[in-house]
Amino acid sequence: MREQDNFVNRLDWGTVALYFMLVLLGWLNIFAVVYDVQRVDQSIFDLTLNSGRQLIWILTSVVLITIIMLIDFRFYDSFAYVIYAGVMLILLFVLIFGKEIAGSRSWFAIGGFRLQPSEFAKFATGLAVAKYLSTNNRVFETLRSQVILFGIIATPAILIILQGDTGTALVYSAFALVFYREGFSPLLLGLGVALVVLFMLTLFIPQVYLIVAVVVTAFLLIGINTKKTRRVITIAVAAVSIIGIVVSVDFFVSDVLKPHQQSRIKALINPDADPLGYGWNVTQSKIAIGSGGFWGKGFLQGTQTKFDFVPEQSTDFIFCTVGEEHGWIGSLLLIVLFVALLFKITTIAERQKSTFARVYGYSVAAILLFHFSINIGMTIGLFPVIGIPLPFFSYGGSSLWAFTVLLFILLKLDAHRSQLLNRAGLS
Secondary structure, eight states: OOHHHHHHHHOOHHHHHHHHHHHHHHHHHHHHHHHTTTOTTOOTOOOOOOHHHOOOOOHHHHHHHHHHHHHHHHHHHTTTTHHHHHHHHHHHHHHHHOOEEETTTEEEETTTTEEEEEETTTHHHHHHHHHHHHHHHHHHSSHHHHHHHHHHHHHHHHHHHHTTTTHHHHHGGHHHHHHTTTTTHHHHHHHHHHHHHHHHHHHHHHHHHHHHHHHHHHHHHHHHOOHHHHHHHHHHHHHHHHHHHHHHHHIIIIOOOOOOHHHHHHHOOOOSSSSSTTTHHHHHHHHHHTTTTOOOHHHHTTTHHTTOTTTTTTTTTTHHHHHHHHHHHHHHHHHHHHHHHHHHHHHHHTTTTSHHHHHHHHHHHHHHHHHHHHHHHHTTTTSOOOHHHHHHHOOOHHHHHHHHHHHHHHHHHHHHHHHHHHHHHHO
């Protein structure tokens, strides 16, 4: 009993409170999406509505939390690879036996119940990465170790791409932040960011001007930082690489991406070019958010919501409801809550003495940061629409369960951090 009392006292209740605040606010906004002003008897608990079904997911999430807290904390470290392998096997089964919905074979469907295993691959990959980094202290010093580590994150990403869900696969790029924290070369990370920026600039700026500007900049930087004997070769390689990347963007967009993915890129570049076609989602999303003004139209009073102008408003575009009904102040509050949660998670990760718990903590932070920033960014036209939910907020049982497991495994490890340290010392 005393040990249980100590565990309860060590649990980070501030993070738990932020979790439930986001979940409950999300539930209210899901109800706002489906609320019909002409039905005075409509209830948030109605199981025929998304809000009623989401309540079931919330209650079952509490059961999941209880199970996570009852499991011995050593289980997550000891069986990290087993959990990872099991989830990868399930992802393979989805390709064979899964149900295709909206062009993506990502679901198991039994009657009215649907489950998306790719959501659970995130926490499983976080555990596997944490396990590998905790047992290989010099992982970034050998090519073999780096290949294995990147293979751990590439495997679920590839399987999810084969399912047709590129948006979820992109989440695994967030692990680059974890690697950076654990000693991965900042130059390589910077190179990756530079390539992404170059790709995005190519979409907006004519290729000739972009090539000239980037090559000249590269010449200057290389000329300053490189010895004369290597300067010419380095500049030549950089120039050819830059030109190759810029020229290949058109081929990638036109011949590699699927039609719906091409439409998302076009909507990012210029949604006004086809406001009734590929630009519809982003245009209506920005209208909904902007129409809320400073204070918003009021709870259950959103007109864009009520007339279904914004597709997928309970899931991918749930932030529109916040902006329309609660305005700038409500949007700011939601962002503050997420930033506070991310701050708490990074604080928890940094105070861990066990490498396994620290790496897993940063994995949680990186995954949530990616979802949070990309989801809100795509609703206001900063990023292409890739179809990922807002954590703890969007409608959906698979995502809520997966994010709940992701977070509360960390809280379980944190509550036992002194014991994890002792175990690491013994091993």
